[in-house]
Ligand SMILES: Nc1nc2c(ncn2[C@@H]2O[C@H](COP(=O)(O)OP(=O)(O)OP(=O)(O)O)[C@@H](O)[C@H]2O)c(=O)[nH]1
């Protein structure tokens with residue numbers, strides 16, 4: 174089977190391009206109900222008899238006048254300006270059938286590109302439901318291209334799409350029955366630009382109309398001396414008004430003609446349930462109240478519902494450790510498996526249910542249409558800081574994981590605003606922080622319950638931990654926008670799509686995918702870090718220690734009554750384990766780190782665990798599991814990490830962990846950029862190491878300072 | 893002087909007469925259908941007073957008051 178044709182999917186944002194792409198290729202790219210879900214090009218193949226088509230899914234755009242990096246990707250591909258990729262053989266233009274008029278704007282521009290076109294009217298189910306009737310035959314005849322109705326979500330009409338694609342190459346559009354004509358002055362100027370710069374008519378129009386657009390910038394880069402001429406052309410064509418307005422009105426005039434007698438919309442627009450829902454969710458009081466209730470409930474449910482599942486997994490690993498421990502002889506191998514792998518990686522995997530719950534909530538929010546409302550609600554606050562509501566969507570996504578959040582900033586027009594958003598995205602509490610918070614909260618925050626058990630102190634503290642990043646982001650954005658990234662506050666123009674019932678399979682798949690990603694991380698980077706940490710904490714093992722404690726054991730047996738001897742022996746075991754740990758490489762390194770972390774209330778073990786967590790923050794759970802297993806408990810079961818933390822003590826016998834220490838660790842992890850993948854993503858998305866290190870640096874300093882303050886303040890407060 | 897879009901109260905509507913100015917925002921608004929003849933209804937203001945949620949020829953669009961001031965209504 175050879176790849177023969179490349180076809181691109183183009184359309185306005187949120188029209189179901191990716192849903193159609195998935196239906197055609199069988200892949201499962203990300204879908205969500207807000208504009209700007211897809212921000213990079215993705216390709217897949219459609220197998221057909223004897224041949225195959227390469228299908229390219231693209232970010233959505235309202236027009237060929239791209240304003241943001243994601244729109245740029247779509248437009249560049251269409252105009253064949255993407256370096257290193259073959260030109261496309263045709264396009265599928267997706268139109269949202271519920272909003273045909275606006276969707277036809279982009280279509281009118283694409284028709285001028287001279288590529289073979291297939292028009293798909295998607296969301297036909299929603300259109301029918303709201304009483305919109307479309308005469309597809311007439312539309313197809315007027316446009317001179319094939320038109321197919323689909324409901325990509327259910328798969329209706331996919332066969333028709335395939336059928337048209339089978340008859341490749343699709344016919345070039347015959348000139349539309351009602352060709353679009355631009356005003357004479359604009360057309361003349363367009364021809365002049367096209368001729369002098371050897372551009373296609375479509376590109377020439379972009380150079381001319383989009384005064385500050387990418388096309389004009391590129392044109393002037395190639396031909397700096399053309400600036401005056403270009404300005405002159407623009408002046409004569411515009412004749413006192415704006416070229417953009419002229420282009421838009423000509424196109425909409427054409428669209429109205431095109432759609433006359435093609436689309437029948439009900440005369441009175443009935444208030445949809447989406448509108449009524451919006452009246453509540455964007456209401457000053459009810460909206461805020463609902464949102465707070467839902468989030469608090471989510472945090473509460475993370476405890477209440479995930480708990481039993483986590484206990485199951487915990488028990489499973491505990492039993493596994495005991496069983497394996499019983500078969501293996503005492504020594505390095507048993508220690509590696511029981512203390513290192515099971516005690517380390519196992520204690521991370523215990524958190525899988527909580528992470529799934531969190532993702533369930535985020536996936537529902539992404540698919541129901543709330544994301545765009547969140548941007549709408551937050552725009553005012555963000556505009557005071559110098560950004561717009563658009564930045565809020567990447568920030569919200571970062572609560573799941575900063576990497577897709579950073580990618581999502583591609584929808585932001587201004588480069589400086591995008592950089593600011595990228596730099597604060599890792600401050601949002603991602604799912605990898607959840608295990609850190611949970612273990613400390615479960616061990617040290619009492620489980621008080623209020624409101625008849627509906628609200629617990631632990632849930633509230635978790636909520637607070639989750640909010641820290643968001644609150645700290647406020648001054649950081651303010652500062653960045655006033656120093657390194659000075660720019661005017663950007664505008665905010667955003668479509669608010671209707672609410673939809675989240676699709677069960679979409680949400681289910683997303684949760685499954687993220688769950689697998691978590692397990693993979695546990696099996697790779699966390700596994701590797703755990704082994705390194707285990708080795709550092711196990712070796713070297715000086716012979717002197719074994720001799721010293723062997724002697725003590727003999728003495729105990731001789732001197733003590735058998736009843737007392739057992740307890741005494743257990744104490745000796747613990748001390749011996751502690752001595753080994755101090756003598757290990759980790760113990761030596763720990764002595765160096767202790768002065769640095771002492772001000773935060775930490776002992777060297779927490780310090781080392783934190784240091785080891787810089788590649789991936791979940792490592793701290795694994796490392797604490799390993800270190801405390803090796804250092805304290807010598808009994809066969811990998812005693813729960815929680816109780817190990819509760820009983821850990823300083824050499825002088827004081828407990829290591831207290832509420833201030835637990836809080837200071839939580840604050841540190843909330844604010845620190847401990848994620849190699851995030852640093853790499855920032856570097857890739859900004860094309861420079863500079864911003865990656867800047868982010869890493871400021872967050873580390875911030876985390877240290879805030880952890881110090883938290884420790885001191887709570888110490889003082891709790892007396 | 894004609895009415896501007898930012899002066900409408902929730903529930904009020906108007907027909908777009910012209911869009912003034914020449915910037916990336918006004919271009920985007922025009923491309924999204926804010927052209928002479930389009931109907932605009934202000935649905936609500938965000939709880940903090942800005943931005944506005946408007947119904948533009950049947951779909952919801954949100955924009956700031958400052959940018960809505962560029963749109964004059966017939
Ligand atoms: N009712 C209905 N909903 C659909 C249909 N196709 C897609 N959707 C929903 O529309 C929303 C947007 O779908 P996507 O496939 O993410 O849209 P997109 O065009 O790729 O969006 P961007 O990547 O943001 O440009 C999702 O919530 C889909 O479930 C359809 O035919 N009918």
Ligand SMILES: [Mg+2]
Pocket residue numbers: 190191192203204210211231232
């Ligand atoms: Mg998409």
